[in-house]
Amino acid sequence: MSIKKSFSLIEVLIFITILSFFFVTSAAIITVSMHQNTLKINMLKASHYNEQLLDWIKGEKDTNWNDFVLTTSDKTFCFKTDEPSWLEVILTKDDCDITLGGIFRRYAVFKTDTVPSTQVQVTTYTEWEDGGNTYSTKLYTVLNIWE
Amino acid sequence: MGIKHKSFTLIELIVAVGVVGFVLPSVFNIFFTMIRQQLILVSYQEMKQQGDSIERNIKNILQTRTAYLTDSLYATNNPCPLFTTPTPTFSPEMYIRDRNEYGIKLYQKTVSGVDTIASDSADRNNSFLKTYNLSSKDVLVSDFGYSCFKVNDYSLPFVTTTFTMHKSTVFTDMVLPYSFKLQLRNY
Numbered sequence: 001m002s003i004k005k006s007f008s009l010i011e012v013l014i015f016i017t018i019l020s021f022f023f024v025t026s027a028a029i030i031t032v033s034m035h036q037n038t039l040k041i042n043m044l045k046a047s048h049y050n051e052q053l054l055d056w057i058k059g060e061k062d063t064n065w066n067d068f069v070l071t072t073s074d075k076t077f078c079f080k081t082d083e084p085s086w087l088e089v090i091l092t093k094d095d096c097d098i099t100l101g102g103i104f105r106r107y108a109v110f111k112t113d114t115v116p117s118t119q120v121q122v123t124t125y126t127e128w129e130d131g132g133n134t135y136s137t138k139l140y141t142v143l144n145i146w147e
Numbered sequence: 148m149g150i151k152h153k154s155f156t157l158i159e160l161i162v163a164v165g166v167v168g169f170v171l172p173s174v175f176n177i178f179f180t181m182i183r184q185q186l187i188l189v190s191y192q193e194m195k196q197q198g199d200s201i202e203r204n205i206k207n208i209l210q211t212r213t214a215y216l217t218d219s220l221y222a223t224n225n226p227c228p229l230f231t232t233p234t235p236t237f238s239p240e241m242y243i244r245d246r247n248e249y250g251i252k253l254y255q256k257t258v259s260g261v262d263t264i265a266s267d268s269a270d271r272n273n274s275f276l277k278t279y280n281l282s283s284k285d286v287l288v289s290d291f292g293y294s295c296f297k298v299n300d301y302s303l304p305f306v307t308t309t310f311t312m313h314k315s316t317v318f319t320d321m322v323l324p325y326s327f328k329l330q331l332r333n334y
Contacts, residue, residue, distance in 0.1 A: 030177055037184040044191050048323060059328030063298065063305055082324050 039135065042103070046126040046137040049106055053124050054139050056084045057108065061120070065145045069117045072110035079106045093125070103128045118145050183318050194286050194312040194323045201264055201281045201288070202325055205253065205308055208266070213331050214246045216295060216304065220273055227295035227304035237292030237309065247271065255291040255310075256280070262287045264310060287313040303331045 007015075061068045071086055078088040078096035090096050096107045104126050111121040120143045127136040155163075218226035220242055241253040248271035256265040261284040268276045282288055291310040297303070305328055312323040 030181070034181060034184060037181070037188055041184070041188050041191055044188075044195060045323075048195060052324075052326060055327045059305070059307070062328075062330050083326075 035131070039130065042128055042130070042135065043137065045101060046104060046128060046135075049100060049104060049126045050124050050137050050139045053079055053084055053106060053108060053126075054122070054141060057122055057124070058143065060086075061143045068143075069112060069120060072120060072122075073112045073117075074110065076107055076109045079108065093127070098128070100126075119143070186316055187319060187321065190314045190316060190321055191323070194314050194321060197282045197286050198310075198312040198323055198325050201310065202327060204266075204281050205264075206327065206329060208243065208251060208253070209306055209308075209329060210332055212245045212251065213243045215244050215331075216306070217242045217244060220250060220252060220269065225304075227297050227306075229300070230296045230298045237294045239292050241293045241308075249276075253291075253293075255288065259284055262289055264288050264291050285314075287315075289313055305330050 076090050076093075077086060078090045079085070080088065080097060080099045082100070088096075090107065093105065093107055096105050098105045100106050105128070106124070106126045108122055108124045113119055113121070121140070122143060123138060123140045125136055125138050127134055129135075216226055218224045218238075223244075226238065239255060243251040243253070245251070250269040250271075250273060252267040252269070254265060254267075255262055257263075258265075258280055263284070264281040265278055266281060267278045270276060289311050291308075293306055293308045295304045295306045297305070307326065307328040309324070309326040312325065314321045
């Protein structure tokens with residue numbers, strides 16, 4: 001009778017279990033890492049859109065303060081395109097379509113405290129959705145009249 | 148009878164090669180996707196960094212050194228119409244004079260096959276002094292232009308400047324547009 005060296009069933013099962021833990025963990029790490037990279041890229045784009053919008057708003061403020069206050073007084077505007085404009089007033093952020101860069105929603109909330117106003121509080125938001133979650137970058141500033 | 152050698156059968160080899168042939172491309176696909184994403188992220192970061200640097204440079208020139216704009220190096224015509232005229236067109240070259248009448252020209256230039264924004268300076272006699280590039284050759288700059296207007300004859304002009312940062316990799320083309328408007332300051 002010849003005796004062959006081999007692995008028992010239990011040993012094979014334990015080996016497969018350990019190997020599968022390794023593969024599942026690796027797959028999870030890789031998935032999270034890829035998601036984080038995508039998130040960082042979108043965060044960078046969203047920050048850029050926010051900064052550009054705030055720059056444009058500051059330019060509009062400097063052009064004519066009175067018109068700026070009248071236009072923005074306690075309103076929320078949606079800025080759908082790369083070139084901002086005062087065309088779209090919205091009531092809630094859901095009224096702002098996701099069209100900027102294909103995945104972003106960009107809007108700004110204006111608050112005017114005093115009448116006649118010398119200060120306007122501006123908060124700009126750029127949001128996007130990924131995997132059922134909504135991510136957002138926000139910039140807040142207070143604009144004053146120079147004179 | 149000869150010596151028996153322990154070895155793999157043909158079926159076992161075929162199965163092993165089949166499994167490896169199935170697993171390896173998946174692993175390499177994941178690996179290269181991760182590298183591709185990292186490359187895109189680094190490219191965007193570089194474009195953003197250089198774009199922000201160009202924006203700061205131009206804003207600094209406009210706000211601290213600019214006394215007035217002209218429509219060419221040798222002229223003193225003011226290129227900024229009143230706001231009520233039709234929308235000013237964008238000009239690809241910006242001519243600036245500082246309070247000492249030294250000239251600065253901002254324009255898009257190709258250096259070693261790469262588009263960048265260059266700044267030329269000249270003395271009050273329009274003799275060329277030096278030029279320097281506002282971005283490195285790792286990123287492309289395109290669509291540089293400026294327009295300006297005044298709200299009345301006595302106000303300082305508002306200058307709108309635009310440019311676009313580009314970077315191309317083997318995987319994708321990336322674009323970051325820049326646009327800003329500011330009012331010149333009085334000297």
